[in-house]
Amino acid sequence: MPDGIFAHPRLARVYDAFDGDRDDLAAYVGIVEELGAGRVLDVGCGTGCLALLLAERGYTVVGVDPAEASLQVARSKAGAVRVTWVRGDATSLPAVSAELAVMTGNVAQVFLTDDDWTGALRAIHAALEPGGHLVFETRRPQRRAWQDWAAGTGEIRLDIPGVAVVTRRLEVTQVRLPFVSFRYTYTFLSDGTVLTSDSTLRFRDHDELITNLAHNGYRVLDVRDAPDRPGHEFVFVAKRTT
Ligand SMILES: C[S@@+](CC[C@H](N)C(=O)[O-])C[C@H]1O[C@@H](n2cnc3c(N)ncnc32)[C@H](O)[C@@H]1O
Numbered sequence: 001m002p003d004g005i006f007a008h009p010r011l012a013r014v015y016d017a018f019d020g021d022r023d024d025l026a027a028y029v030g031i032v033e034e035l036g037a038g039r040v041l042d043v044g045c046g047t048g049c050l051a052l053l054l055a056e057r058g059y060t061v062v063g064v065d066p067a068e069a070s071l072q073v074a075r076s077k078a079g080a081v082r083v084t085w086v087r088g089d090a091t092s093l094p095a096v097s098a099e100l101a102v103m104t105g106n107v108a109q110v111f112l113t114d115d116d117w118t119g120a121l122r123a124i125h126a127a128l129e130p131g132g133h134l135v136f137e138t139r140r141p142q143r144r145a146w147q148d149w150a151a152g153t154g155e156i157r158l159d160i161p162g163v164a165v166v167t168r169r170l171e172v173t174q175v176r177l178p179f180v181s182f183r184y185t186y187t188f189l190s191d192g193t194v195l196t197s198d199s200t201l202r203f204r205d206h207d208e209l210i211t212n213l214a215h216n217g218y219r220v221l222d223v224r225d226a227p228d229r230p231g232h233e234f235v236f237v238a239k240r241t242t
Helices: 009-019 025-035 049-056 068-075 114-127 145-151 206-215
Strands: 039-043 060-065 083-087 098-103 128-139 156-160 164-176 179-188 193-202 218-224 233-240
Touching: 009 068, 009 156, 009 164, 009 179, 009 193, 025 049, 025 098, 025 128, 025 233, 039 049, 039 114, 049 060, 049 083, 060 068, 068 083, 098 114, 114 128, 114 206, 145 164, 145 179, 206 218, 206 233
Parallel strands: 039 060, 039 098, 060 083, 098 128
Antiparallel strands: 128 233, 156 164, 164 179, 179 193, 218 233
16 A cells, blocks of 8 residues: 555645656666666656656656545646556556666655565566666665754745645654654645645665665666765665676
């Protein structure tokens, strides 16, 4: 069951506004070009920001996400007909024989158990053509992002076109490494509605990820930095080997 921020229709509609400029996505468009992948599978595509950027550039894109409310936002955007949108999770991917699978926005951290993560890696492997690539990001545990989240508990207030003013507050509710839990509280000032969304993410380390990938049929070609968040992320570039 995806978190409220992705699955609640009212929260999914304000997700992009609070997510801000997607400075992170240019690097992924660059990686797709670099790898020469024509068919791209966007796993956990959410509101479709990367899928739409790629489709606009002529790539064949399938976006998969379990949150129907986020997919509805994606389907309502300009150019959405160019993308094939599929409701499903990472373990139930369509057999698209993709040249590249991507997980942006730290989707890799939503898989909390070893079984969930292994299941996702195996299903992605099956959805890739032989020799296809998997590219994903995950926050470096050493950077301790949750400390920044806990320190910056100020309220963000946005006037969102078509929605009116919404405020968002972030609270870190538990740090029990490798798991970090947090809660967003949104207030819709137009009618006073207050909605909360609780999330837990898993922070996996570099060596653990290298091992996980090797055990599930991938060879790691590179582990990069995210150019828009230097020092914060691992960006894994892996290749299906079996
Ligand atoms: C932080 S959002 C990132 C969305 C998108 N990749 C982006 O960069 O904007 C995380 C996404 O992971 C999705 N998600 C949660 N559980 C999932 C699962 N088991 N399989 C695939 N996606 C999942 C959520 O619904 C949500 O859309």
